[in-house]
Amino acid sequence: MVVKNEGSRFLRQVLQEHRKYIDEAVIIDDGSTDDTADICREVLQGIPLHLIHNSVSKFSNESELRKQQWEAVIETQPEWILSLDADEIFEAGFPEEVDALLRADNCDLFCFRLYDFWDDTHYREDMYWRSHQSYRPFLLRYREDFTYLWNDLPQHCGRLPENIFELSHQLSNLRLKHLGWSRPEYRLEKYLRYMLLDPDGQYGWKEQYLSILDQHPHLVPWSD
Helix, strand or coil, X not given: CEECCCCCCCHHHHHHHHCCCCCCEEEEECCCCCCHHHHHHHHCCCCCEEEEECCCCCHHHHHHHHHHHHHHHHCCCCCEEECCCCCEEECCCHHHHHHHHHCCCCCCXXXXXXXXXXXXXXXXXXXXXXXXXXXXXXXXXXXXXXXCCCCCCCCCCCCCCCCHHHCCXXXXXXXXXXXXXCCHHHHHHHHHHHHHHCCCCCCCCHHHHXXXXXXXXXXXXXXX
């Protein structure tokens, strides 16, 4: 996980859920100035924690940050790697079902659908917001005999190496909630950040950036 100034957001809620099924945690604190690091230590007490602090944020070059995260993770010699952000949380059934995924002999990568929540009980669905209609990689078996290659884009580079789909992979029906858009103030912050780092949509989708502030988006109720 990569974190920065998450203390007043979803970090505590997310880590309390993750600790139900993780064996070890690697967290890059990318220049936090709040109590983010303290929350990580408190909530994950009793679980091996590798907490690395960047005194200067690397987020303006995301590929550099993700590579740092990757190198720190593989130093722990993991069997499986679950890469999540500080505002992402699986649906309630994940802790009971994840063991079956990890026991799979014929799969090295699992992909899940990510739902962009726009409030506590609804996710957004329209032409700009439909990430839940595709599957994205989050859970990867680490193979020392595989050469991992990275996308070097400074934004939207992906959180895992770009060539992992060369490995055996499967789709899972377990769903992932993305909470980072679920408050108006967080949406405004993200909009301003994208306008600063990628104003022309060179690395992302400018029309999607502009749609962040839509006052009447199409929302769908979440059903467990």
